[in-house]
Amino acid sequence: xxxxxxxxxxxxxxxxxxxxxxxxxxxxxxxxxxxxxxxxxxxxxxxxxxxxxxxxxxxxxxxxxxxxxxxxxxxxxxxxxxxxxxxxxxxxxxxxxxxxxxxxxxxxxxxxxxxxxxxxxxxxxxxxxxxxxxxxxxxxxxxxxxxxxxxxxxxxxxxxxxxxxxxxxxxxxxxxxxxxxxxxxxxxxxxxxxxxxxxxxxxxxxxxxxxxxxxxxxxxxxxxxxxxxxxxxxxxxxxxxxxxxxxxxxxxxxxxxxxxxxxxxxxxxxxxxxxxxxxxxxxxxxxxxxxxxxxxxxxxxxxxxxxxxxxxxxxxxxxxxxxxxxxxxxxxxxxxxxxxxxxxxxxxxxxxxxxxxxxxxxxxxxxxxxxxxxxxxxxxxxxxxxxxxxxxxxxxxxxxxxxxxxxxxxxxxxxxxxxxxxxxxxxxxxxxxxxxxxxxxxxxxxxxxxxxxxxxxxxxxxxxxxxxxxxxxxxxxxxxxxxxxxxxxxxxxxxxxxxxxxxxxxxxxxxxxxxxxxxxxxxxxxxxxxxxxxxxxxxxxxxxxxxxxxxxxxxxxxxxxxxxxxxxxxxxxx
DNA sequence: GCCGTTTTCGGCCCGACTGTTTTCAGTCG
Numbered sequence: 001x002x003x004x005x006x007x008x009x010x011x012x013x014x015x016x017x018x019x020x021x022x023x024x025x026x027x028x029x030x031x032x033x034x035x036x037x038x039x040x041x042x043x044x045x046x047x048x049x050x051x052x053x054x055x056x057x058x059x060x061x062x063x064x065x066x067x068x069x070x071x072x073x074x075x076x077x078x079x080x081x082x083x084x085x086x087x088x089x090x091x092x093x094x095x096x097x098x099x100x101x102x103x104x105x106x107x108x109x110x111x112x113x114x115x116x117x118x119x120x121x122x123x124x125x126x127x128x129x130x131x132x133x134x135x136x137x138x139x140x141x142x143x144x145x146x147x148x149x150x151x152x153x154x155x156x157x158x159x160x161x162x163x164x165x166x167x168x169x170x171x172x173x174x175x176x177x178x179x180x181x182x183x184x185x186x187x188x189x190x191x192x193x194x195x196x197x198x199x200x201x202x203x204x205x206x207x208x209x210x211x212x213x214x215x216x217x218x219x220x221x222x223x224x225x226x227x228x229x230x231x232x233x234x235x236x237x238x239x240x241x242x243x244x245x246x247x248x249x250x251x252x253x254x255x256x257x258x259x260x261x262x263x264x265x266x267x268x269x270x271x272x273x274x275x276x277x278x279x280x281x282x283x284x285x286x287x288x289x290x291x292x293x294x295x296x297x298x299x300x301x302x303x304x305x306x307x308x309x310x311x312x313x314x315x316x317x318x319x320x321x322x323x324x325x326x327x328x329x330x331x332x333x334x335x336x337x338x339x340x341x342x343x344x345x346x347x348x349x350x351x352x353x354x355x356x357x358x359x360x361x362x363x364x365x366x367x368x369x370x371x372x373x374x375x376x377x378x379x380x381x382x383x384x385x386x387x388x389x390x391x392x393x394x395x396x397x398x399x400x401x402x403x404x405x406x407x408x409x410x411x412x413x414x415x416x417x418x419x420x421x422x423x424x425x426x427x428x429x430x431x432x433x434x435x436x437x438x439x440x441x442x443x444x445x446x447x448x449x450x451x452x453x454x455x456x457x458x459x460x461x462x463x464x465x466x467x468x469x470x471x472x473x474x475x476x477x478x479x480x481x482x483x484x485x486x487x488x489x490x491x492x493x494x495x496x497x498x499x500x501x502x503x504x505x506x507x508x509x510x511x512x513x514x515x516x517x518x519x520x521x522x523x524x525x526x527x528x529x530x531x532x533x534x535x536x537x538x539x540x541x542x543x544x545x546x547x548x549x550x551x552x553x554x555x556x557x558x559x560x561x562x563x564x565x566x567x568x569x570x571x572x573x574x
Numbered sequence: 575g576c577c578g579t580t581t582t583c584g585g586c587c588c589g590a591c592t593g594t595t596t597t598c599a600g601t602c603g
Contacts, residue, residue: 031575063576103601273587
């Protein structure tokens with residue numbers, strides 16, 4: 001099994017954890033964490049780079065030492081250094097870091113003084129009252145450990161929530177806080193504002209003349225499960241849903257600085273502050289300072305301007321080249337929801353959708369769209385009631401009639417045709433040529449070997465009738481992993497065949513991911529942002545696709561459903 | 575461990591809150 005970039009990132013993170021517990025140089029620890037983040041965000045497969053003998057030290061954050069380690073991991077599947085470190089520190093000890101309040105120093109003390117090596121032993125020691133006796137620990141800490149330990153064990157896997165879920169939680173909480181009074185300005189920052197596909201916790205920022213009132217209201221919110229901390233300017237709670245929410249109250253003239261600070265990402269902020277440092281400036285959540293003098297802080301624009309940068313859209317703030325682009329004046333003009341003129345992947349009650357063709361069309365019209373493509377399943381997807389050729393011809397005819405009947409929206413007759421195991425399609429070419437648009441997708445045999453899966457999809461997109469490759473990795477966030485496939489290769493082929501890649505806007509799918517959006521753009525491949533709506537209401541998923549597209553640096557011209565109808569049809573050669 | 579037209583050595587982002595303390599280290603974001 002080839003080593004993935006994620007495997008390498010995980011190894012570096014583990015090393016960072018262990019070094020931290022050992023009390024190693026914190027800057028070395030940071031270098032490993034930084035490397036893990038960078039490796040995880042690369043589009044290019046490190047295995048391939050190593051195979052081609054590329055110079056890995058060209059990757060920022062990777063020096064000689066880490067480059068050698070990457071080569072070793074790729075060639076042997078493991079890293080001697082990590083194996084050595086594991087001899088010093090039992091692996092179970094790393095789980096202790098997940099308990100809030102326990103950091104590397106405390107974990108080390110528990111290990112050295114009490115011989116605790118894992119969560120189970122920690123629980124036992126706490127129950128026996130041994131922990132409160134340790135220097136630097138007390139009864140409260142011991143109590144807290146007992147409280148948290150089961151929660152951590154339970155949530156050991158994945159605790160991030162979908163952005164769509166976060167929107168609901170944040171929406172309610174913001175309304176509640178507003179109704180309690182004392183709020184002059186309120187905004188959700190963090191990864192939520194960066195429109196990341198999943199959100200770990202919510203960061204809410206408030207301007208208030210009465211911080212105490214806001215904080216009191218916050219901790220009294222009826223779905224608060226636990227108050228982690230409560231202060232004048234900062235409080236944290238865990239909601240019953242398990243989501244952590246941090247609330248910060250800042251003065252008005254610091255709002256921009258605080259918003260910038262708490263929007264992150266951490267990596268982006270560090271990069272910005274490094275620039276500030278070179279200019280002899282200091283940035284914190286209260287503003288930009290030259291010595292004692294505050295020179296910016298009320299707005300984000302001001303903060304960026306103070307360090308010589310234009311305002312950078314939150315979705316780009318990942319330290320993936322946006323700082324360099326900003327410095328050189330080549331930030332993209334990112335796509336916005338208002339640019340979208342239609343939806344190119346939707347379902348109706350002809351198959352597994354809930355609404356009629358007409359209902360879907362009218363819903364699209366009410367969103368201000370010019371067109372909507374109806375793309376029901378083909379017969380192989382039996383579970384969805386996929387249509388055969390005769391049924392599709394009936395549907396095409398129905399769509400023609402409805403188009404005559406209603407104004408202000410054009411319904412495109414389309415299909416989401418199954419890509420069969422050998423890469424052929426589930427419908428004959430003659431029929432495919434009759435549709436306005438053909439979307440092709442994999443719906444079964446997710447477990448083919450990487451090479452066969454890749455070739456399967458490449459064969460499908462080489463069919464000139466195929467316009468769009470839908471949900472190209474088949475993942476369902478939190479439920480189903482993406483299937484093994486060489487997406488980079490597929491995108492390269494798509495560049496030659498003129499095939500469009502779909503960014504599926506369903507909040508649980510959102511493939512292409514941001515990094516592949518950016519890669520596709522760089523390869524000159526166009527994107528369709530489509531909702532895959534199975535109900536009229538879920539046409540509103542478009543905003544999630546837009547968020548991901550913006551994270552992937554996409555501009556209106558990169559996305560085909562920003563085209564007016566006539567240009568779209570021309571693009572599709574129909 | 576990374577990085578560098580001010581540096582190949584000496585830097586490396588910054589502040590709030592908590593608990594255990596009597597002035598602060600550790601943790602967290």
